[in-house]
Amino acid sequence: MGNNRLEILKSMVEQKPEDGFARYGLAMEYVRSGELETAVREFEQLLSYNPGYAAGYFHGGQTLEKLGRTEEAREIYRKGIEVTGASGDDHTRSELMAALGMLG
Numbered sequence: 001m002g003n004n005r006l007e008i009l010k011s012m013v014e015q016k017p018e019d020g021f022a023r024y025g026l027a028m029e030y031v032r033s034g035e036l037e038t039a040v041r042e043f044e045q046l047l048s049y050n051p052g053y054a055a056g057y058f059h060g061g062q063t064l065e066k067l068g069r070t071e072e073a074r075e076i077y078r079k080g081i082e083v084t085g086a087s088g089d090d091h092t093r094s095e096l097m098a099a100l101g102m103l104g
Helices: 002-015 020-032 036-049 054-066 070-087 090-103
Strands: none
Touching: 002 020, 020 036, 020 054, 036 054, 054 070, 054 090, 070 090
16 A cells, blocks of 8 residues: 555656645655655755745654754754744744754
8 A cells, every 4th residue: 555655646746746745745655664865855855846845844854863864954954944934834943943952
């Protein structure tokens, strides 16, 4: 079932690369399947097409943390804090600030 979902999401992204919902779903599917490097690339693409997609910063940062790429995680959290501050998304901003704080 998971493989089928992955193929469907890949197809959706191929048809419409800027579709934030599909690209976020694909990135999360890669996280679930343990393909973390591929997930990071998808989060990067997501945020290049959709810089206001707040969840991409949080989950992208978490994925970088899992890979031990702490400084990159800090950078994405900081960028997400900027973006969510500007958009007024206080909930996600507080989550990003907490994640950044946990990295020390």
